[in-house]
Amino acid sequence: MKPSENLMKVLLVGDYPPPYGGVSVHVEVVHQAVRAQGGICQVLDVGKGHLPADGVVPATGYLACAAHLARYALRGYRIHVHTSGANPKSWMLASVCAAAGRLSPQPPIVTFHSGLGPEWLAADPMRAKIACAVTNAFGNVIAVSDEIRGALLACGVSGDRIEVLPAFSPSFLHPGTPPPGLREIRAEASPLYCAMLAPGPVYGKETLLRAFGRIHAQNSRARLVVYGPGTELMGAEVAQLCGEAAASAVHAFGELHRPSALALIAQSDVFVRPTLADGDSVSVREAVALGRAVVASSVGTRPPEARLVPPGDVDALAAALLEAAQEHPSLRVAPAPETAAKTDCLQRLLELYSGATGAPGTASNAPAAEPAVPARPAKTNDNTTTLVENPACAASVAS
Structure with a gap:
């Protein structure tokens, strides 16, 4: 990746570890990537962890969250909110971020992560109307799957602003010390x-x-x-x-x-x-x-x-x-370059943060910020269920 000539100033809004869910891990990786490229990046942590971390500000209540959003927007930060899209609080957060984004010269971005979102939106026409109004207030809309994109389109969100981008990058993928036992x-x-x-x-x-x-x-x-x-x-x-x-x-x-x-x-x-x-x-x-x-x-x-x-x-x-279990997969030192390019979201996000345009979904084939360095030590010898989203839903390493 080539550093942008324009200084990136980004406020990421979403869960930050701990707990280690898919959204929080993604926010942490994007935070690291922007800073690695010389940009300025802060995180407004709306999750449950709220542990001290460099560049992370806890959102301790609705009023405090709104105040933080307004302050960063007025300082020229681009707001990028990461949320599920599968419950009222998620859409309330998105609406506040969209409103605060109007105070910044940089259009706000929203990423919808949860696979429960489409079903939740389809359950009530009023939800679809709210989703349409809120989502169309963002400059860029990212869906992590085609299903989520389809649900947003069905709500009336403009297809010109939606792109599908998996919340994953092989960069910063470094196994650490195995847990005891x-x-x-x-x-x-x-x-x-x-x-x-x-x-x-x-x-x-x-x-x-x-x-x-x-x-x-x-x-x-x-x-x-x-x-x-x-x-x-x-x-x-x-x-x-x-x-x-x-x-x-x-x-x-x-x-x-x-x-x-x-x-x-x-x-x-x-x-x-x-x-x-x-x-x-x-x-x-x-x-x-x-x-x-x-x-x-x-x-x-x-x-x-x-x-x-x-x-x-x-x-x-x-x-x-x-x-x-019969496949016996071999050790992969690093993903193949063509595979890494297709699955690395960071290049596209950095393009958006730096003001680069481009058709939604056209991620660059540039390499990731740093190569993945995975390692695997050798072996030593008709009832229905209602699905309710948890904070770590769709999570990663905790997902």
Whole structure:
């Protein structure tokens, strides 16, 4: 990437780690990328973490949030809000950011992340009208999947301003120190499955554990590691869903910092994404970039490398996991240049921040800000469910 001759001044509005969800990880990476290019970038953290971090300002209430937005806009910052688009608070935040953006000479940008957004918008005509009015007030609109773009178009949002851009970059993708105990699990596992889970049925925990129970019944050396908020509290639920014998082969690490979560993915054989709804999962793309075999439910947007199964289908998931474990994926030192260019959102975002125009969806083929350096140490020896979005929904390494 070539640094822009125009100084970038960007205010990112969205969740910032912790917790480590797809949106928060994406915001953190974009924050790093803008600064790496010599731009000025601040984050207005509207999430739950609010831990001290350089360049991050906590939004401690509605009035404080509005005041921060107005202050940065008047100082010439371009506002870029990252939100789900799947609940009233999300659209309230988007509307406030759109209004504040009028105070800045730089048109505001919005990215919609949640795969639950289309269904939520379609449930009420008034929601569609509000979405149309709010979204058309932004200069650029980014949808992380074609499904989300289609939902916005159905609401009446101008197609000229919408582009599809996955919230992923292979840059800054560096596995760190594995969590304690992983070495011993890795040594006894053949194969080792890995999944991110979080509270709520949308993450497909029940489907995953039932499928793993069937796998373990056929192969007692199979192991499953899970991470994410609340996983350390699953307890007896694991035995109920996958059986007493398989329960001892399931290891929960709770919420992990991103480098440790990447290390967990990198040392696994198969990454699993059993969600019942999705946008464009960052963790799936991270697993692909790290060279892991991936099995995912056929919802949202998935990279072509992923093996897809119907959401909620225990039999199909178990069969796909058994097949994927036979692939023996090789270590990937770095993504192929053409693949990295297609999946790297940072170049396009930097173009937008620096004032570069271009047709929506026409991301440059320039290389990412820095190469990914993944590493994988060698092995040592008719009822309906209502899907409710959680803060980490569509998340990444925590997604």
